[in-house]
Amino acid sequence: MIVLGIETSCDETAAAVVNSDRKILSESIYSQIKAHEEYLGVVPELAARSHIDHCSKVIKDAINKANLSIDQIDAIAATAGPGLLGGLLVGLTTAKAISLAAKKPFIAINHLDGHALTPRLSHKVEFPYLLLLISGGHSMFLAVEGPGQYKLLGQAIDDALGEAFDKTGRLLGLGYPGGPAIEKIAINGDPHRFILPHPLKGRNNCDFSFSGLKTAVRQTAEKLSPLSFKDREDIAASFQYTICKIIEERLKNAIQEYLIYHPNARRLAASGGVASNGMIRKTLQNIANKNNFNLFIPEPKLCTDNGAMIAWAGVEHRLLGHKSDYSFDVRSRWPLGENCYEF
Numbered sequence: 100m101i102v103l104g105i106e107t108s109c110d111e112t113a114a115a116v117v118n119s120d121r122k123i124l125s126e127s128i129y130s131q132i133k134a135h136e137e138y139l140g141v142v143p144e145l146a147a148r149s150h151i152d153h154c155s156k157v158i159k160d161a162i163n164k165a166n167l168s169i170d171q172i173d174a175i176a177a178t179a180g181p182g183l184l185g186g187l188l189v190g191l192t193t194a195k196a197i198s199l200a201a202k203k204p205f206i207a208i209n210h211l212d213g214h215a216l217t218p219r220l221s222h223k224v225e226f227p228y229l230l231l232l233i234s235g236g237h238s239m240f241l242a243v244e245g246p247g248q249y250k251l252l253g254q255a256i257d258d259a260l261g262e263a264f265d266k267t268g269r270l271l272g273l274g275y276p277g278g279p280a281i282e283k284i285a286i287n288g289d290p291h292r293f294i295l296p297h298p299l300k301g302r303n304n305c306d307f308s309f310s311g312l313k314t315a316v317r318q319t320a321e322k323l324s325p326l327s328f329k330d331r332e333d334i335a336a337s338f339q340y341t342i343c344k345i346i347e348e349r350l351k352n353a354i355q356e357y358l359i360y361h362p363n364a365r366r367l368a369a370s371g372g373v374a375s376n377g378m379i380r381k382t383l384q385n386i387a388n389k390n391n392f393n394l395f396i397p398e399p400k401l402c403t404d405n406g407a408m409i410a411w412a413g414v415e416h417r418l419l420g421h422k423s424d425y426s427f428d429v430r431s432r433w434p435l436g437e438n439c440y441e442f
């Protein structure tokens with residue numbers, strides 16, 4: 100089975116062709132970072148216009164690079180939510196048009212489903228597995244039991260982890276997106292110079308809270324103002340170090356809870372843009388080793404938004420016979436596990 104996937108939920112216009120042997124036949128991506136940089140965040144109207152400008156070219160590019168004609172593609176998948184409605188409309192409507200013209204099934208994909216299933220594209224991992232999904236809009240622990248089948252074990256009660264990285268990056272004058280910039284300058288920083296709070300520590304669950312940490316970073320920066328470059332490096336390193344400690348502590352509870360449901364499936368995975376962070380990846384590897392879990396994290400470019408994850412989610416759903424009606428509309432919110440497929 101070969102699926103074309105289209106992703107336009109935020110600030111990447113991406114398309115890819117993936118087959119059911121877990122092979123990425125082609126990828127094409129246009130990143131809008133430059134357009135949003137000066138506003139220090141994604142501007143929805145600009146994002147939608149940029150998707151209009153680049154969507155067709157990115158899709159054509161993916162199909163050409165795969166060296167296939169549209170007849171050889173079995174289904175068209177596109178992100179329908181959650182995300183920014185203007186951008187979603189561009190990708191979803193284009194997917195419906197291609198599907199109608201090529202007489203191939205169309206399938207609407209939940210962006211989170213895309214992130215959650217990507218470890219099965221990058222690695223041969225079976226269901227079920229414990230997933231840490233950390234992106235710009237979400238932070239959650241899930242037991243992934245099948246395509247569209249999830250048990251939510253814990254989640255952020257305020258800011259998502261990527262949001263905390265982005266806000267901290269903005270505070271340190273590092274521009275948008277903050278995550279990769281913080282990781283870069285943290286390399287030379289002292290992670291122990293600032294002791295930052297660890298919200299929810301000791302709580303008997305695996306929820307996250309990052310807003311108190313974000314406030315503490317702001318207060319630390321205000322006290323030191325004006326910040327030297329060394330101060331910024333040390334704040335970035337202390338912030339990243341604290342995040343890893345928080346993940347370590349919360350993950351202990353998530354593992355316990357997960358094992359109640361799946362005692363014999365010691366598999367841990369991570370996905371979403373923040374899972375491309377090297378220090379977080381190392382932290383997860385240590386915890387997996389200590390707990391006798393196998394760890395599966397896609398390579399960084401499959402952690403951040405991309406077309407292959409949507410094409411792969413399309414493959415997984417099509418293998419179950421799922422498809423969507425053309426009346427399927429975009430959704431700014433779409434909780435995971437709320438499935439709306441037809442057969």
Ligand code: KG4
Nearest residue numbers: 234235236261276278279372373376403404
């Ligand atoms: O999954 P993603 O590309 O888009 C969403 O679905 O939200 O995640 C984007 C988030 C941004 O907040 C970005 O700052 C963060 O992922 N991010 C990182 C890194 N690369 C991207 N955070 C920390 N370290 C990184 N290396």
Ligand code: ZN
Nearest residue numbers: 214234372404
């Ligand atoms: Zn994403």
